Amino acid sequence: MRLYRTRDGIVIERENRLYLMEPAEAWDSLLVRDDLHDHLAKSSQRLVNQGALEHLLPPIGNQEVWAAGVTYFRSRDARIQESKSAGGGDFYDRVYNAKRPELFFKATPHRVVGPNGSVAIRDDAKWSVPEPELTLLITPAGRITGYTIGNDMSSRDIEGENPLYLPQAKVYDRSCSLGPCILVEDRPLSKATEIRLEIMRGDLTEFSAGTSLEAMKREPAELAGFLYRNNSFPNGCFLLTGTGIVPPDSFTLQAGDEIRITIPPIGTLVNQVG
DSSP: OEEEEETTEEEEEETTEEEEESSOOOHHHHHTOTTHHHHHHHSOEEEEOGGGGSSBOOSOSSOEEEEEESOBHHHHHHHHHHHGGGTOHHHHHHHHHSSSOEEEEEEOGGGEEOTTOEEOOOTTOSOEEOOEEEEEEEOTTSOEEEEEEEEEOEEHHHHHHOGGGHHHHHOSTTOEEEEEEEEEOSSOOOTTOEEEEEEEETTEEEEEEEEEGGGBSSOHHHHHHHHTTTOOOTTOEEEEOOOSOOOOTTOOOOTTOEEEEEETTTEEEEEEEO
16 A cells, blocks of 8 residues: 655555545644554545645655665665765775664654655765665654655765764755655565666666665664664654665766666655756
8 A cells, every 4th residue: 555645735656546535634643653554554435536646745744764774785875985084984894784774863754855846965965876775664663664766865975984984874854755645564575575776877777776675684663673773763763774776986966967766566656856
């Protein structure tokens, strides 16, 4: 079941049909529910056509967005290489193998853009990349009730200069994208679930690669458990689970690039760099 936040209301996709929730509920009141899957199945709905998805909004209300780092070996390797000259390479190998994961704050709602919105690259960065990530919806009680697609925009040169610059490399206006919907599931996603990234520059594919959840070292529930240690989220939160796709060191995003992130059970998140 997919849950969309649109300009005209909340739309549910079930068995390839679209339904508008009636009466409309507050988005935040839905996202805090531990019984979200069952609640949506029982809610009053009216059948609508594909036009109901013309004006999608980011699937976030008043939730914070957090992120996990170095959860894939490919990410570990890239972080080591980019920060080696700053003496920080060993940190990433150690956190990859440590019991405690790397977790960091990513975005407040106003820094998040939705489907077809424009993500940004920092004016003071020379090496910027998207990071395609499975993203968890977690309730205030710490239960994972849904999944969406996240783009953790990153300034690799700033983070590589000094690991302590991580917040500046990661947190800025339009540094995060979520969407196009929330896949509401009552069971974990399969390890075989694929994640694909394609970056278009004009009519040409500038970069394309894929991975799967099988390559992720840590379990989603494990990451959520660490995030909720001595931490409360009254409106729930979103947690990006790390990336296993890193473009080559010679690549950096440019204004006008189109970023396409696909996780088949969820859909495709499309953004432009602007």
